[in-house]
Amino acid sequence: MSKNLAAKIKREFRRLNGFIVAIFLLLIIVLVATFFVVYSIIFGSTTLDWLPAMAIGGLTLLLGLVLAYAVIDRSSDRIQRTTSQLVDAELHDLRAANNRAKSLQSMASVMRATLSFERVVEEALDVCSLAIEEMGIPRQSLVGAVFLFNGEDLEPVATRRFTAVDFEKQLQGKRGIVGAALTQAEPVTTDHPRQDPELRQFIAFHQCLTAACIPLRAGFQIFGAIVIGSDTAVKFDNEHFELFNGVADQAVIALQNAQLYQRLEAEKQRIIEADEEARKELARDLHDGPTQTIAAIAMRINFIRSLLSRDPEQALGELEKVEELAKQTSKEIRGMLFTLRPLVLETQGLGAAVETVIARIKETDGLNIHLIGGDHGELLNEQAQSVVFSIVEEALGNARKYSRASKIQVRFWQEDNLFVALVQDNGVGFDVQAVNQDYSSRGSLGMVNMRERADRIDGSLRLESAPGHGTSVTLVVPLDKHGSHVTA
Secondary structure, three states, X not given: OHXXXXXXXXXXXXXXHHHHHHHHHHHHHHHHHHHHHHHHHHOOOOHHHHHHHHHHXXXXXXXXXXXXXXXXXXXXXXXXHHHHHHHHHHHXXXXXXXXXXXXHHHHHHHHHHOOOHHHXXXXXXXXXXXXXXXXXXXXXXXXXXXXXXXXXXXXXXXXEOOOXXXXXXXXXXXXXXXXXXXXXXXXXXXXXXXXOOOHHHOHHHOOXXXXXXXXXXXXXXXXXXXXXXXXXXXXXXXXXXXXXXXXXXXXXXXXXXXXXXHHHHXXXXXXXXXXXXXHHHHHHHHHHHHHHHHHHHHHHHHHHHHHHHHOHHHHHHHHHHHHHHHHHHHHHHHHHHHHHOOHHHHHHOHHHHHHHHHHHHHHHHOOEEXXXXXXXXXXXXXXXXHHHHHHHHHHHHHHHHHHOOOEEEEEEEEEXXXXXXEEEEOOOOOOHHHHHHOHHHHHHHOHHHHHHHHHHOOOEEEEEEOOOOOEEEEEEEEHHXXXXXXXX
């Protein structure tokens, strides 16, 4: 393309030279005509009188023509070279921009095609490496890695020219260009990577003369960093930093999508496990409760049949016992149905549903339980009421089973823009830290389920207990997110 442009420029200057020659020839003709008119006609001089002067004027014009032609010809070459250089530079920039756009498009395609963040960070490293390759640095000179946080430390998940020893090392991300990039949330470069307090532990960076660190962040959340280097000194400009930031933004979106997918899969698995556990628990309750009672009723009815002819009075007494068993079984089944689907919660709200649970516990266990501020349950929307009910029911069940309490209090109230629920007993209490360290005990108390339910409505759950001092479970729910005026 630049050769064609040079040829066009050369043709245009040739036309300009031809035009100048024509102008000079025209001037010579005008000069001759002027001399002839002035000296021959007006002054009446002979040709020999004015011919020397005209010759001098013509030679002067001819000399000017030659000089002008030479200057224009030299200017033509200079302009041609300058234009070619500018065009080549522009073409290089356009090709580089095109390559970057294609790389970013390829990265976006990878993001659409997969939820594997490993593939995305590999692609991100390739695009960042492109910035160095554009400077004429061969690919084999590039060193790089994508570091992601694993707890408090950064570990490499995608690398270029890392040794086996390098794979086993981690970064703290607190010093050097990595620490600066994570603190400033902007790309940072260094001309002395081998002296960097954190990068120097990696053998791959020992031969590098230039390195850049690009943070992977979304808002105030930092996922990690991309570090690339070269064994040839290079100078990064604003266009490179814009590319790095674009790559980092794309990579972070992919990382967030991958995290959401992993959380979704984990939540899906947790729901499946919870459903399976609920089925097993229901099967155990049916086997230990109504099933056993119904079997006892069947045996007593068979016994009563044999007594009807021999001892009608004893048969009547046995019938009364069967009636009592049937009533007890009916209560147990109604309690199970209420646990599976508390219709009173849907029709009358949180306060009425908790009152129903309290009444059932009072009837079966004879515990002293009171609800204070049940009307405050109307502050929550339906979804939040359902979650709060499950947490309160779980806390009451734990208190009934384990606390050996003589008094349990459930209280609802509003504090600023928060809904607060408290379940408190005067039971034996327990060592919270010891229970939290024991997953099996923690699972039996249902604290895991309660905390997970609280997270669903952006709530916070606090458990306080000590041996001999009872237990209190406090749930706080933000009303600006889950109030009755907010659609679930």
